[in-house]
Amino acid sequence: MDFSASDTVRGPADEDLLPDSAAAAVKVVVVGGFGVGKTTLVGAVSEIRPLTTEETMTQAGADVDDLAGIERKSETTVAMDFGRISISDELVLYLFGTPGQERFWFLWNGLFEGALGAVVLVDTRRLEVSFDVIGRLEDRGVPFVVAANAFPGAPAHPDEELRLALDLPPEVPIVACDARVRESGRDVLLALMHYLYDLAGSRAAR
Amino acid sequence: MSTAGRDWGEDAPERFYVITRGHTQPAGRAALDLVTLIVSRAEPTPSMPPEHAAILRLCGSPLSVAEISAYLRLPVSAVTVLLADLVAEERVEARASVPPALLPDRALLEAVMHGLQRL
Numbered sequence A: 001m002d003f004s005a006s007d008t009v010r011g012p013a014d015e016d017l018l019p020d021s022a023a024a025a026v027k028v029v030v031v032g033g034f035g036v037g038k039t040t041l042v043g044a045v046s047e048i049r050p051l052t053t054e055e056t057m058t059q060a061g062a063d064v065d066d067l068a069g070i071e072r073k074s075e076t077t078v079a080m081d082f083g084r085i086s087i088s089d090e091l092v093l094y095l096f097g098t099p100g101q102e103r104f105w106f107l108w109n110g111l112f113e114g115a116l117g118a119v120v121l122v123d124t125r126r127l128e129v130s131f132d133v134i135g136r137l138e139d140r141g142v143p144f145v146v147a148a149n150a151f152p153g154a155p156a157h158p159d160e161e162l163r164l165a166l167d168l169p170p171e172v173p174i175v176a177c178d179a180r181v182r183e184s185g186r187d188v189l190l191a192l193m194h195y196l197y198d199l200a201g202s203r204a205a206r
Numbered sequence B: 001m002s003t004a005g006r007d008w009g010e011d012a013p014e015r016f017y018v019i020t021r022g023h024t025q026p027a028g029r030a031a032l033d034l035v036t037l038i039v040s041r042a043e044p045t046p047s048m049p050p051e052h053a054a055i056l057r058l059c060g061s062p063l064s065v066a067e068i069s070a071y072l073r074l075p076v077s078a079v080t081v082l083l084a085d086l087v088a089e090e091r092v093e094a095r096a097s098v099p100p101a102l103l104p105d106r107a108l109l110e111a112v113m114h115g116l117q118r119l
């Protein structure tokens, strides 16, 4: 941490200020392998220029200090981009795009806790990079939808082929998207909300 | 995907308002999440640490913990420590993220869907 009094902190632009009525915020996490378009998706739907936040992670090292028998810790700084959508005068939605190295996503305490759900962004040319994150979300019970980002030259897979390849349960929605287009990104988020809505209903009915 | 739940009511935002009222955490007990909204309740003073003063200046309008971290270029955990002090001193108000126990609440999801459709 190197904050000094002489630093001029540039805050939000006037048009980016939230109204004082903003009472609560919710978050959605966008996950996906390296270069699948996470930052692009966050930027396309965000009302503010995406910002970057960072966290320092401490990981116990694999090796043991031979003198003291103390585990070595390694510190890594992980940066994450995020954007914002004002839902109403009172409610704000934040969208976090996780960093490329997937092992850090789940070390970041508080990233998934309290999140409404997640969007798993996949590049259909490289599905294998998404296997690990899908498994981890399932383990943690984080509800998610899969969004297939349409890169040029990417084969158009029928949804059921994708479902099979990713070993997804039948209820998990799969949507096609172009991460560069705001309406497309919005539709991915709406698909997640519809899915959560249905989940909430089936939970209440039980 | 099921089409159930497409007919959410028009009254969703109002019902959401009811849900969030009363969930502002008492000072000092705020559980600070990435999306907890922070609002200044005091002016910066020359004697306070520069980080505290910077936060008070930033949060004239509500800002999330993540945004404060981004503007100050400090890690989230460092910002959380600074904010815990400011909350304890009642210099800022922490508007809690929607408590996870309520999730996924249908009225909340309806409010989000309404908002997204206007995007």
Ligand SMILES: Nc1nc2c(ncn2[C@@H]2O[C@H](COP(=O)(O)OP(=O)(O)OP(=O)(O)O)[C@@H](O)[C@H]2O)c(=O)[nH]1
Pocket (backbone or CB within 6 Å): A032, A033, A034, A035, A036, A037, A038, A039, A040, A041, A097, A098, A099, A100, A149, A150, A151, A152, A177, A178, A179, A180
């Ligand atoms: N054609 C096309 N290009 C895209 C699309 N989405 C992203 N891209 C491009 O793909 C590249 C990678 O996108 P990013 O949004 O940076 O991907 P990312 O997932 O944030 O990448 P990392 O953070 O490095 O893991 C960029 O050059 C984008 O412009 C898309 O839907 N179509």
Ligand SMILES: [Mg+2]
Pocket (backbone or CB within 6 Å): A038, A039, A040, A081, A097
């Ligand atoms: Mg990125």
